[in-house]
Amino acid sequence: EDQVTQSPEALRLQEGESSSLNCSYTVSGLRGLFWYRQDPGKGPEFLFTLYSAGEEKEKERLKATLTKKESFLHITAPKPEDSATYLCAVQAGETSGSRLTFGEGTQLTVNP
Amino acid sequence: NAGVTQTPKFQVLKTGQSMTLQCAQDMNHEYMSWYRQDPGMGLRLIHYSVGAGITDQGEVPNGYNVSRSTTEDFPLRLLSAAPSQTSVYFCASSRSGLQPQHFGDGTRLSIL
Numbered sequence: 453e454d455q456v457t458q459s460p461e462a463l464r465l466q467e468g469e470s471s472s473l474n475c476s477y478t479v480s481g482l483r484g485l486f487w488y489r490q491d492p493g494k495g496p497e498f499l500f501t502l503y504s505a506g507e508e509k510e511k512e513r514l515k516a517t518l519t520k521k522e523s524f525l526h527i528t529a530p531k532p533e534d535s536a537t538y539l540c541a542v543q544a545g546e547t548s549g550s551r552l553t554f555g556e557g558t559q560l561t562v563n564p
Numbered sequence: 565n566a567g568v569t570q571t572p573k574f575q576v577l578k579t580g581q582s583m584t585l586q587c588a589q590d591m592n593h594e595y596m597s598w599y600r601q602d603p604g605m606g607l608r609l610i611h612y613s614v615g616a617g618i619t620d621q622g623e624v625p626n627g628y629n630v631s632r633s634t635t636e637d638f639p640l641r642l643l644s645a646a647p648s649q650t651s652v653y654f655c656a657s658s659r660s661g662l663q664p665q666h667f668g669d670g671t672r673l674s675i676l
Binding site: 498 | 609612622664665666667
């Protein structure tokens with residue numbers, strides 16, 4: 453059974469204090485790993501897709517990396533508007549029609 | 565603005581009542597899916613569709629029905645509401661593959 457574990461559950465940072473969120477996974481045949489951002493009362497917003505170990509993607513202050521067992525979402529010099537819950541999901545299997553398994557998320561708070 | 569639209573945003577039902585959660589997208593996406601989000605759990609797939617006239621079950625399909633008569637619309641029906649179906653429901657779409665690209669803002673459903 454595919455499993456996704458995100459840590460920490462919650463993280464408080466000061467503005468400008470860089471840190472990383474972790475997503476560890478156990479799947480048979482990773483097809484893709486996905487990061488989403490979710491603001492309170494809203495649906496998740498797609499951020500990144502990573503397909504193979506060693507791959508990195510960047511968007512503004514966010515950088516996602518992938519190894520064979522985990523993914524990190526690095527946040528550099530965060531701002532209060534980066535406060536949100538960050539979700540990780542993995543897709544295993546041979547086709548793009550395979551289901552995703554989501555983690556529970558990391559709730560990030562950035563204080564000014 | 566283009567995207568996924570869900571209605572209603574909030575709903576309270578009594579046990580045994582039925583209702584339909586509406587979802588519409590205007591991006592001509594083939595893949596649409598329904599998820600539920602519960603505290604302490606990751607998003608879980610209820611049903612999905614890979615195109616008009618084609619639907620399939622996800623991880624937690626019991627108590628729900630779907631149909632896809634057009635590319636744009638993908639309603640979710642609760643047949644006989646139960647308190648265990650109290651949740652936040654998200655509809656999602658993607659151009660190709662089951663990995664969601666766009667989510668609606670959710671329907672918050674309470675079953676008394």
